[in-house]
Amino acid sequence: MATSQPGIYALGTTAHTHLEFDLRSGVEPVELVTVLAGLDDQRSTINGCNLVVGVRPRMWQQIAPDACPAGAGDFATIEGPDGVVFPATQHDAWVWIASGARDVNFDAARAVVAALADIAELADDVDGFGYHDSRDLSGFVDGTGNPTLDRAAAVAAVAPGGPGAGASIALVQRWIHDLDSLHALPVAEQEKVFGRTKADDVEFDEADMPVDAHIARVEIDGADGTELEIFRRSIPIGDVRGHGLQFVAFARDHAIPQAMLERMAGITDGVKDRLTDFTTAVTGSYYVVPSVEALRRSGRRPDHAV
Numbered sequence: 001m002a003t004s005q006p007g008i009y010a011l012g013t014t015a016h017t018h019l020e021f022d023l024r025s026g027v028e029p030v031e032l033v034t035v036l037a038g039l040d041d042q043r044s045t046i047n048g049c050n051l052v053v054g055v056r057p058r059m060w061q062q063i064a065p066d067a068c069p070a071g072a073g074d075f076a077t078i079e080g081p082d083g084v085v086f087p088a089t090q091h092d093a094w095v096w097i098a099s100g101a102r103d104v105n106f107d108a109a110r111a112v113v114a115a116l117a118d119i120a121e122l123a124d125d126v127d128g129f130g131y132h133d134s135r136d137l138s139g140f141v142d143g144t145g146n147p148t149l150d151r152a153a154a155v156a157a158v159a160p161g162g163p164g165a166g167a168s169i170a171l172v173q174r175w176i177h178d179l180d181s182l183h184a185l186p187v188a189e190q191e192k193v194f195g196r197t198k199a200d201d202v203e204f205d206e207a208d209m210p211v212d213a214h215i216a217r218v219e220i221d222g223a224d225g226t227e228l229e230i231f232r233r234s235i236p237i238g239d240v241r242g243h244g245l246q247f248v249a250f251a252r253d254h255a256i257p258q259a260m261l262e263r264m265a266g267i268t269d270g271v272k273d274r275l276t277d278f279t280t281a282v283t284g285s286y287y288v289v290p291s292v293e294a295l296r297r298s299g300r301r302p303d304h305a306v
């Protein structure tokens, strides 16, 4: 039995908090996993608070090699030929809190930081908010191309039977937008940046799709001819002085989001994603999001045995 962490699929939450941690020196990685596994009590069905935890791939590989998806790896800086850079800021653990209200997240985030205080240092935190019913701050709907919930687990988690069954690879990347530059373009030109219409969210026909449109960069066919998919749970972040997107995507295979990033950067075929003219990646990490059972099994406390 390998259950994918259920918070991955809890759609409809408008308050998100992302916490990233670094292990304190002298602390064993297994201690970190033990505390992460014990954070279950921060989930509350009353307030609808969902918690998803991830561990640095290289660390999880050492702790639980049998429960690690094949090919999992830390984020390494990606540099394209035209100067597009997606920097690596890899940390050791990631906790994602999602609920319907900021106050719920605030309490849960404080409790998580307190629970980890002796083990790991808070290295990065950001709060996100729902924007006009699933739109990115650019004004374009974000998430339409996601698999529906009946297929989401097959896209987001390793299939039963393989190494790391029920685990996901999470890509967590913060982007800062230049909305003034994007919005200075006529709407028809903004639409060419994404490859979709702005108001009603319709994908361009193949004949009209610019080769450097975001959609054209991230729609990739796998070896068997079917489209490679990820399950995105991104959220707008920031205030009037600085804002963008906390990009979060779950995949069953590290190679899938990595291929998308490499096409966006122009590494694959020399064509960079035009979206990168209007937004800049400032953080980048991969995490293994273990199955519920593997997470509990890998901690040290006897009550986590499954």
Ligand code: HEM
Pocket: 136, 138, 140, 141, 142, 143, 144, 145, 146, 171, 173, 175, 194, 196, 214, 215, 218, 219, 230, 245, 247, 249, 257, 258, 260, 261, 279
């Ligand atoms: C600031 C960064 C980004 C913004 C604002 C953004 C925005 C969007 C928007 C508006 C869409 C169209 C609606 C939809 O299908 O959801 C989309 C689609 C998509 N994006 Fe992004 N995105 C960003 C980064 C990324 C990254 C880093 C990846 C991959 C690593 C990615 C992968 C995808 C995929 C797979 C789709 C669906 C394509 C399809 O129609 O099948 N995006 N994105």
